[in-house]
Amino acid sequence: MIYQFYQRRIFPHLLNQVMQTASLMDKRRELLVPIEGEVLEIGFGTGLNIPFYGNVDSLYALEPNPDIYHLAIERVQHAPFYVKHVQSSAEKLPFADASLDHIVSTWTLCSIPNLDLALAEIYRVLKPTGTFHLIEHVKHPDSVKLQSLQTLLTPIQKRIGDGCHLNRNIEHHLLQAQFKFVEKEYFDADGIPAVAQKMLFARAQKQ
Numbered sequence: 001m002i003y004q005f006y007q008r009r010i011f012p013h014l015l016n017q018v019m020q021t022a023s024l025m026d027k028r029r030e031l032l033v034p035i036e037g038e039v040l041e042i043g044f045g046t047g048l049n050i051p052f053y054g055n056v057d058s059l060y061a062l063e064p065n066p067d068i069y070h071l072a073i074e075r076v077q078h079a080p081f082y083v084k085h086v087q088s089s090a091e092k093l094p095f096a097d098a099s100l101d102h103i104v105s106t107w108t109l110c111s112i113p114n115l116d117l118a119l120a121e122i123y124r125v126l127k128p129t130g131t132f133h134l135i136e137h138v139k140h141p142d143s144v145k146l147q148s149l150q151t152l153l154t155p156i157q158k159r160i161g162d163g164c165h166l167n168r169n170i171e172h173h174l175l176q177a178q179f180k181f182v183e184k185e186y187f188d189a190d191g192i193p194a195v196a197q198k199m200l201f202a203r204a205q206k207q
């Protein structure tokens with residue numbers, strides 16, 4: 001009961017604050033400003049990407065958790081473009097095959113229970129010329145010490161962070177799902193603890 005209170009009433013506010021760390025907001029801008037037209041964002045969270053979609057006409061905001069989406073409503077109401085909330089999971093996307101030009105994920109792939117199924121769905125609904133734009137925290141690519149710490153802490157992180165895995169090799173999962181990178185960069189985000197600091201910034205297309 002206390003855990004349920006934490007998850008429903010406290011965690012969404014913590015998420016809303018942490019995800020506004022300045023270094024993350026800067027990267028959101030870099031990822032999203034070039035996107036035009038219609039977009040599907042998976043794991044829309046509290047709507048922090050809205051200000052950076054400068055050239056977007058309409059946005060499908062896929063967010064399964066109503067307590068988190070509740071904190072997005074005010075941002076959605078002030079959005080200068082059409083936003084449709086889709087209460088669904090990335091593992092079962094309610095979109096036709098090859099129907100979308102742009103799909104966005106910012107710090108969502110860490111939390112999806114069945115990541116490979118979600119990536120197969122993203123692949124299915126993306127047009128052959130479409131782009132999957134993402135920023136995610138990842139398993140550290142080099143440091144064995146940090147990798148071990150990430151694996152050690154992931155069971156706790158999943159409990160306090162609504163299913164968040166610290167140790168996912170997102171690049172590997174994307175390649176397994178038959179994506180190819182058209183842009184890829186690893187960086188350390190300022191203001192984030194070392195165990196979750198290594199980020200993948202990427203744009204991927206269907207092979």
Ligand SMILES: C[S@@+](CC[C@H](N)C(=O)[O-])C[C@H]1O[C@@H](n2cnc3c(N)ncnc32)[C@H](O)[C@@H]1O
Pocket residue numbers: 015019042043044045046047048062063064065068088089090091105106107108111112113163
């Ligand atoms: C760390 S938050 C990131 C929120 C937001 N993308 C951002 O950049 O601030 C992870 C988000 O993924 C969502 N999520 C969890 N499981 C999901 C699933 N199966 N499908 C889609 N989204 C999911 C959570 O509800 C949460 O909003």
